[in-house]
Amino acid sequence: MEQWVLILGGSSGLGLATAKKMAAHGYSICIVHRDRKIDLEEVNSHFQKITSTGVKLLSFNVDVANAERRKETVEEMKRVLSTSGKIKVMVHSIAKGSLKPMLSDEGPGLNRQDIEITLNAMALSLYDWTKEVYGAGLFDEDARILAFTSEGSSRAWEGYAAVSAAKASLEALVRNIALEYAPKGIKANCIQAGTTDTKAFRMIPHSEVLKENAVKRNPNGRLTLPEDVAKVVYLLSTDEAQWITGTVIKVDGGESLR
Numbered sequence: 001m002e003q004w005v006l007i008l009g010g011s012s013g014l015g016l017a018t019a020k021k022m023a024a025h026g027y028s029i030c031i032v033h034r035d036r037k038i039d040l041e042e043v044n045s046h047f048q049k050i051t052s053t054g055v056k057l058l059s060f061n062v063d064v065a066n067a068e069r070r071k072e073t074v075e076e077m078k079r080v081l082s083t084s085g086k087i088k089v090m091v092h093s094i095a096k097g098s099l100k101p102m103l104s105d106e107g108p109g110l111n112r113q114d115i116e117i118t119l120n121a122m123a124l125s126l127y128d129w130t131k132e133v134y135g136a137g138l139f140d141e142d143a144r145i146l147a148f149t150s151e152g153s154s155r156a157w158e159g160y161a162a163v164s165a166a167k168a169s170l171e172a173l174v175r176n177i178a179l180e181y182a183p184k185g186i187k188a189n190c191i192q193a194g195t196t197d198t199k200a201f202r203m204i205p206h207s208e209v210l211k212e213n214a215v216k217r218n219p220n221g222r223l224t225l226p227e228d229v230a231k232v233v234y235l236l237s238t239d240e241a242q243w244i245t246g247t248v249i250k251v252d253g254g255e256s257l258r
Contacts, residue, residue: 002056002085003140004028005237006077008064008092008129011035011043013198014148015093017226018233019050025234028056028085030077034063034096064094064129065121074132086140087133089237092147092170095200096121098162115162122166127173134184144237145188147174148229149248151256153192159205171248178246187245191232194224194252220253228253 005022009015010031019029029050035043040061051057058080062069081087097118100110126147133139152160153167171190178188195214201207214223232251235241250256 001140002028002081003088004030004081004085005089005091006030006032006087006129006133008032008090008125009034009094009096010091011039011046013093013095013200014193014196014226014229015091016046017230018091018093020046021227021230021234022089022237023050023053023055023057026055027088027237028058030058030060030087032060032062032064032073035061065096065125067128070128070132074136074138078136078138081138087138087143088140089144089146089233090129090133090139091233092126092129092145094122094125095198097166099159099203099205100162101159101205102161110161115165118162118166119169122163123169123173126170127177130177130181134181134186139184139186141185142239142242143186144241145174145177145186146233146236147171147188147190149190149192151192151194151252157204157210175246182245187242189236189245190248191229191236192248192250192252192256193229194218194250194255196224196226196229198226214255217258218253218255219257222253224252224255 005027007015007019010019011033019031023029047057047059060073062073098114100114102110147170149167149171152164153171174188174190195211229251
């Protein structure tokens with residue numbers, strides 16, 4: 001039985017590093033991403049490197065939060081996987097959210113719609129995709145669901161309120177997925193990555209200050225790399241990780257210790 005990894009948000013950052021790592025271990029890869037035409041050349045070059053290893057790769061440039069696109073994508077995956085493939089790992093790596101401060105002298109601050117859009121993309125989409133993929137019968141009998149969270153789920157940073165709310169919701173959803181889908185063989189966990197210098201991170205207000213502080217806080221004296229996180233995704237896909245579910249695993253080199 002061919003095993004697949006479905007990555008929601010896999011064209012850059014943690015998601016792309018995960019795709020490369022899992023492909024190196026022989027998994028076929030399905031990436032759902034949302035990129036502008038101007039960025040597709042770079043994105044496709046990364047995808048070509050993945051397929052050069054000999055694995056299969058499906059790519060869907062659609063909005064993961066769009067219900068119609070989600071249904072169409074899952075139907076196409078079902079057609080391709082047919083009876084010979086199953087999704088062993090589903091990774092949620094969506095970085096689409098509002099980074100407005102609550103109060104601003106330079107323009108409108110964070111509003112309710114900003115928060116709703118962020119929650120939908122960065123938290124609720126995980127549940128929607130879990131239900132859709134499960135309903136299509138695509139999950140392996142020992143499937144793993146992994147979602148990337150951050151220290152911001154429990155800490156306040158200026159301009160991070162909407163994302164912080166989404167990350168806290170994401171963690172709550174993962175706990176209940178782990179509980180309620182356990183009889184179906186599904187394990188679900190969050191990975192709390194340390195500060196990682198990605199495109200999404202650079203969009204956070206005062207990200208340079210956050211980066212400097214993270215290096216100072218980290219006992220290992222460096223930022224977390226996307227590859228550090230991807231290695232743990234692979235570890236959690238192994239048979240040895242069958243009994244790990246419903247928790248938040250820190251992958252930060254000790255950054256959160258102080």
